[in-house]
Amino acid sequence: MLKNRIIPCLDVKNGRVVKGINFVELKDAGDPVEQAKIYSDGGADEICFLDITASNENRDTIIDIVRKSAKECFVPLTVGGGVRTIQNITDLLLAGADKVSINTAAVKNVDFVKEASKKFGSQCIVVAIDAKKISDKKWEVFTHGGRNQTGIDAVEFAKQIETNGAGEILLTSMDRDGTKSGYDIDLLKAITESTNIPVIASGGVGNLDHLVDGVKLGKASALLAASIFHYGKYSIKEAKEYLDSKGIPVRS
Amino acid sequence: MNVTIVDYQSGNISSVINSFTEVARGKVNLEVTSDVKKIKSSDKIVLPGQGSFKSCVDSLNNISGLVDALKEFAITKKKPLLGICVGLQMFADVGYEEAETKGLGWISGKVSKINNQKGKFKLPHIGWNEIEIQKESKIFKDIKNKSHMYFVHSYEFIPEDKSVISATTDYSSKIVCSVEKENLFGTQFHPEKSDKIGLKIIDNFVKL
Numbered sequence: 001m002l003k004n005r006i007i008p009c010l011d012v013k014n015g016r017v018v019k020g021i022n023f024v025e026l027k028d029a030g031d032p033v034e035q036a037k038i039y040s041d042g043g044a045d046e047i048c049f050l051d052i053t054a055s056n057e058n059r060d061t062i063i064d065i066v067r068k069s070a071k072e073c074f075v076p077l078t079v080g081g082g083v084r085t086i087q088n089i090t091d092l093l094l095a096g097a098d099k100v101s102i103n104t105a106a107v108k109n110v111d112f113v114k115e116a117s118k119k120f121g122s123q124c125i126v127v128a129i130d131a132k133k134i135s136d137k138k139w140e141v142f143t144h145g146g147r148n149q150t151g152i153d154a155v156e157f158a159k160q161i162e163t164n165g166a167g168e169i170l171l172t173s174m175d176r177d178g179t180k181s182g183y184d185i186d187l188l189k190a191i192t193e194s195t196n197i198p199v200i201a202s203g204g205v206g207n208l209d210h211l212v213d214g215v216k217l218g219k220a221s222a223l224l225a226a227s228i229f230h231y232g233k234y235s236i237k238e239a240k241e242y243l244d245s246k247g248i249p250v251r252s
Numbered sequence: 253m254n255v256t257i258v259d260y261q262s263g264n265i266s267s268v269i270n271s272f273t274e275v276a277r278g279k280v281n282l283e284v285t286s287d288v289k290k291i292k293s294s295d296k297i298v299l300p301g302q303g304s305f306k307s308c309v310d311s312l313n314n315i316s317g318l319v320d321a322l323k324e325f326a327i328t329k330k331k332p333l334l335g336i337c338v339g340l341q342m343f344a345d346v347g348y349e350e351a352e353t354k355g356l357g358w359i360s361g362k363v364s365k366i367n368n369q370k371g372k373f374k375l376p377h378i379g380w381n382e383i384e385i386q387k388e389s390k391i392f393k394d395i396k397n398k399s400h401m402y403f404v405h406s407y408e409f410i411p412e413d414k415s416v417i418s419a420t421t422d423y424s425s426k427i428v429c430s431v432e433k434e435n436l437f438g439t440q441f442h443p444e445k446s447d448k449i450g451l452k453i454i455d456n457f458v459k460l
Contacts, residue, residue: 001381001382001422002377002379002380002381002403002423003379003380003381003400004379005379005380040447045379045380070266070267070270071270071273071274074267074270074271074274074444074445074446074447074448074450074451075402075445075446075447076267076402076404076445093263093264093266094264094266095266096266096267096270097264097266098264098267098445119303120263120264120302120303121263121302121303121304121307122376122406123302123376123378123404123405124263124264124302167376167378167404168376168378196368196371196374196375197374197375197376198374198376198378198379221374221378221379222379251380251400252400
């Protein structure tokens, strides 16, 4: 049976792991390569790096982090943040990333998703959707790390990127990100029920029951979390034992 | 001993290189090349593959003499070859991803899309799934039944002769996830991304 994945996410700024609340107020949480190795040894099913500065001058920093981590972590590595061109993807894959996550560039031009998945295969193209609730059962896509409102409906966009060859959706609730109040289950359900590709839930995990809800109520294939792991509140192992005790299949 | 990873521009092979480098260190020489001469003189070959069946077959055919060199290595000389993901799928006679495409024809069978039972199963099949060992395989030495391996694919290899199947995994049906036929080995999962247990499979292949 396919297991639900636990994915610690390392938000990287200027070569350091940081974690913010609602995408701002960043706190330092350590060296990304060391952290990735600790998570990989600790049973993480995948590791996600998000380059949250993602300006051009910082590309080399994230590439160097990916290169070093890929030599020590033998689980899949997903890298996102500032992925705008085919060349960006090539550079990250050559450095050792297994998947790239595309956000703003996918919204600006959905054909980019098609081009990327055709060239590299759907298996390595993740589209990250940052969504914010605008009314009951309605969410809108935001870009540029949550700064720009697009007017695009999140559910419609999810269907569109699936058609264009995305292999997975990384869905972040901007309302919940960093709040520790749990995933936005309604949003998660809306997306998982309207698409046929795996959805990674993100944004808002504060305790282990939130992870359980992500799978049981939100039907997520994978669970992404940051701060509950970074500050030592729970280990990956504890999270998996808890999920297992609630009847959710995980890799032991 | 020389182990060669075939680099035929089939997409991302960095992880394959990293994992084999980790395992091979101090034991064997590792080459990453599409040089036909080097491939012919190698002791073992790893054939990775990412993207679609068609794009991988096209890429192999784009390198002059490569398919013949691989055939001589694997079929005539019967030296050990490990196909990973689409690398395994290409052993088949035919694949149906993108367009009907002729495979290498080393193990009779076809590659078709996983039946997702009208959306009940999400595709691609991404993540960690248990392997059910169907027969002893040299690359499964010290690998426990029901070990978790990392998968990412939407198509499955269906061999005609079921005796080549060394492991299956359960996703909508029993999907063939490993084969062994004489000197030919293949895994649908990614040993290079399957943590320590995956490295053990690579080690078993390197030590053959």
